Structures are given as C-alpha cells and as structure tokens.
Amino acid sequence: MTWVRGGTIGRGSFATVSLAVSRAGEDRFPPLMAVKSCGVEDSATLRNETQVLSRLGDCQEVLRCYGDEYSCEGGRELYNVLLEYAAGGSLADYVRDFGALVESDVKRYTRSILRGLDYIHGVGFVHCDVKLQNLLLCSSNDSVFCAKIGDFGLAKKAEKVAEKKGFRGTPMYMAPECLSGEEHSAAADIWALGCAVVEMASGKPAWQCQPGTDANALLFRIWGGKASPETPSELSEEGKDFLEKCFLRDPRKRWTAEMLLDHPFVAGTDVTVPLKQSDEASTSPRSPFDFPEWASDHTPSPTPDSEACFDRDLNSWLNSSSHSWTSPADRIRQLVTDQTPNWSVSESWFAVRNNFWIRFVIFYFYSCY
Ligand SMILES: Nc1ncnc2c1ncn2[C@@H]1O[C@H](COP(=O)(O)OP(=O)(O)OP(=O)(O)O)[C@@H](O)[C@H]1O
Numbered sequence: 001m002t003w004v005r006g007g008t009i010g011r012g013s014f015a016t017v018s019l020a021v022s023r024a025g026e027d028r029f030p031p032l033m034a035v036k037s038c039g040v041e042d043s044a045t046l047r048n049e050t051q052v053l054s055r056l057g058d059c060q061e062v063l064r065c066y067g068d069e070y071s072c073e074g075g076r077e078l079y080n081v082l083l084e085y086a087a088g089g090s091l092a093d094y095v096r097d098f099g100a101l102v103e104s105d106v107k108r109y110t111r112s113i114l115r116g117l118d119y120i121h122g123v124g125f126v127h128c129d130v131k132l133q134n135l136l137l138c139s140s141n142d143s144v145f146c147a148k149i150g151d152f153g154l155a156k157k158a159e160k161v162a163e164k165k166g167f168r169g170t171p172m173y174m175a176p177e178c179l180s181g182e183e184h185s186a187a188a189d190i191w192a193l194g195c196a197v198v199e200m201a202s203g204k205p206a207w208q209c210q211p212g213t214d215a216n217a218l219l220f221r222i223w224g225g226k227a228s229p230e231t232p233s234e235l236s237e238e239g240k241d242f243l244e245k246c247f248l249r250d251p252r253k254r255w256t257a258e259m260l261l262d263h264p265f266v267a268g269t270d271v272t273v274p275l276k277q278s279d280e281a282s283t284s285p286r287s288p289f290d291f292p293e294w295a296s297d298h299t300p301s302p303t304p305d306s307e308a309c310f311d312r313d314l315n316s317w318l319n320s321s322s323h324s325w326t327s328p329a330d331r332i333r334q335l336v337t338d339q340t341p342n343w344s345v346s347e348s349w350f351a352v353r354n355n356f357w358i359r360f361v362i363f364y365f366y367s368c369y
Pocket residue numbers: 009010011012013014015016017034036063083084085086087089090093133134136150151153307309352
C-alpha cells in the first residue's frame with residue numbers, strides 16, 4: 001500500500017473512517033488523509049462515492065478524493081477511498097460537543113455549503129444526503145475551519161434521481177416531495193440545507209418531536225402538514241428569511257443554491273472566525289430519530305435511534321411481494337417501520353467526540369505544516 005492506516009476517526013452505516021499517512025515519496029498524496037473503508041462485498045455505496053467524486057472535478061467546497069485502492073487486512077479484502085482529512089470532524093460532531101454555533105459561523109459555513117451545492121447542481125448532480133454528519137470541517141489558511149461537503153455515497157446524476165423515484169437520504173432532512181415519492185431534485189438538497197442551518201443555529205434538530213409523538217406522526221407532518229421546520233428564535237431576521245426560502249414547500253418555488261448565494265444572510269460572509277467553545281453541551285441527536293424527549297416518554301417508541309441513512313428503491317419495493325402499498329402515507333409508514341438498516345448506535349460516535357481535542361491538535365500542527 002502507498003499509505004499506512006492510523007486510528008479510527010469515525011464510522012457510518014457503510015464504512016469506517018481512519019487516519020491515513022502517505023508513505024515517503026508518494027507525491028500524489030498529502031502527508032495526512034482520511035481513508036474510508038469497507039469490505040469489498042459491501043462496497044457499492046462507497047464505489048458510487050468515488051465515481052461521483054471523480055466526475056465532479058475540483059471544487060474547493062467539496063471534500064477532495066485522492067483515489068481508491070484495495071487492501072487485504074486481517075484476512076479481509078477491503079475497498080478504500082482516500083479522502084481529504086477534515087481535522088475538525090463533521091459539523092454534527094462540532095454541534096454535539098460545543099452546542100449551537102454563533103451566527104457569524106453559521107453564515108460562513110452556510111455560504112461554503114451553498115457554493116459547493118451550486119457547483120454540484122451546476123454539473124448535473126444531486127447530493128441526496130445533505131446533513132451535518134456529511135458537512136466536514138477542514139483546515140484552511142488562518143488556522144480556521146472551512147466547511148466542505150462530503151459523503152457522496154447516495155449522490156446521483158439529477159435526471160437519474162427524478163427517474164428512479166426511490167427513497168434516498170435521511171428521513172428527518174427529507175423534503176416533503178421526497179416523502180411522497182415525487183421529484184427528488186436539487187431543490188431537495190436545499191430543503192436539507194435549511195434543516196442543517198436550523199441545527200447549526202439552535203444546536204437542535206430541525207424537527208422537534210414532542211413526548212408521545214412517534215416517527216410516523218412526525219414524517220406525516222413533514223409530508224402532509226403545511227408546517228415547515230421551526231425557525232430558531234435566536235436567528236436574525238435575515239436568517240429567518242433565508243430559511244423561509246429553503247423551506248418553500250413547492251420545490252419549483254424553493255430558491256436554488258445560486259439564488260441563495262445572493263441572499264443577505266450569506267452574501268459577503270467570507271470573513272473567517274476561529275473555534276468557539278460553548279459551556280452548554282448540545283442536545284443535538286446522534287441520528288435523525290434520536291430525540292431526547294422520546295427517551296423520557298413512557299410510551300414505547302417504535303423508532304430506531306441511530307443513523308438513518310438509506311437508499312430505497314421504490315420500484316424494487318413495489319415489485320417485491322412483501323411490499324404492496326399505494327399511497328404516500330404507506331411510504332412514510334414503511335420508512336420508519338420496515339427493513340430498518342443497521343440502526344445500532346455506533347460506538348465510534350463517542351470515540352469521535354472524545355477525539356475532538358486530538359483532532360484539534362492535529363489540525364493545529366497540520367495548518368502550520
Ligand atoms: N474526510 C474525513 N475526515 C475526517 N473525519 C471524517 C471524514 N469523513 C468522515 N469522517 C468522520 O467519520 C464519520 C463517519 O463518516 P461516514 O461518511 O462514513 O458516515 P456518516 O456520514 O456519518 O454516516 P452515513 O454514511 O451512515 O450517512 C463522520 O461523521 C465524521 O465524523
């Protein structure tokens with residue numbers, strides 16, 4: 001191998017992420033990288049990520065990919081993707097450790113993500129899984145973090161997404177039209193971006209669930225109700241207006257990334273802000289279904305409480321004998337009750353949280369390097 005695997009820094013539903021150091025003389029790699037690995041037999045999602053990243057080309061706001069390699073480790077054949085190392089971890093890690101971000105950081109990160117989305121949409125792709133876990137903090141000049149978009153495992157060419165009409169993404173970040181199986185387009189990425197902005201600004205998920213409410217009810221509310229996620233009261237008027245544009249229920253009226261880049265909330269926010277530490281630990285969930293209120297609820301919840309990222313192909317469901325449903329309501333029921341993919345809480349989440357200061361020290365030395 002042209003690189004050496006270091007410690008584990010994160011784990012998602014499909015892959016494990018470790019540090020990787022390039023071997024001496026390997027000029028095509030930076031000295032420090034992140035390597036995302038999974039068994040060759042389960043590598044479809046990770047291969048999709050590599051393919052999409054290689055077709056996207058260079059964009060500063062998209063996590064860089066340095067290529068893929070196979071390895072045999074512990075008697076197992078692994079598929080590895082070498083990625084730019086995000087010294088600050090994900091924005092989800094950050095919010096969980098430090099709570100809500102100050103508004104200037106929310107604006108700055110939102111602007112970066114918008115630039116990335118504008119690029120991705122411009123070249124004809126849809127990310128399909130915009131959420132804080134997939135927005136990564138990389139070192140930039142001036143010893144500050146900049147946000148980049150990562151995890152393209154579910155990304156697609158825009159026309160293919162529309163064609164396929166499957167579930168794709170994380171339920172709590174899903175736009176109403178995706179829940180009802182209609183168009184899944186660039187506009188759905190913008191809705192998800194709005195959810196991410198709410199979470200950054202408030203330290204809490206965009207959709208709050210009251211005790212006694214189950215995931216079915218919540219997803220019905222997103223799909224069928226006229227409601228949009230609640231705007232954090234702490235946001236400025238400009239921020240609230242920005243979210244209104246992201247949460248327009250009609251995807252054709254929802255603003256595009258290009259339009260939002262001119263919105264006063266983010267326009268001219270290229271000033272960088274250093275790390276802040278909040279006294280208050282965040283209640284941000286480890287997953288879209290991980291609501292603290294539910295934990296204290298006496299009614300047993302049917303809800304799984306871990307990472308809920310999955311790709312479901314509606315057509316294969318409809319063709320399968322075990323699934324026959326006709327309405328969007330059925331689709332939503334299926335979303336929370338059927339064929340739940342790997343919901344188990346990953347221990348690595350805790351490892352990642354505890355590793356924050358290690359990451360910070362690496363980031364510090366790396367940015368001086
Ligand atoms: N390039 C990277 N640099 C540093 N840390 C990373 C990098 N990529 C991922 N991580 C860390 O590893 C975790 C797992 O990443 P991964 O993309 O596999 O899964 P996820 O997005 O969290 O979950 P899922 O794939 O289930 O949606 C991230 O949440 C983040 O903390």
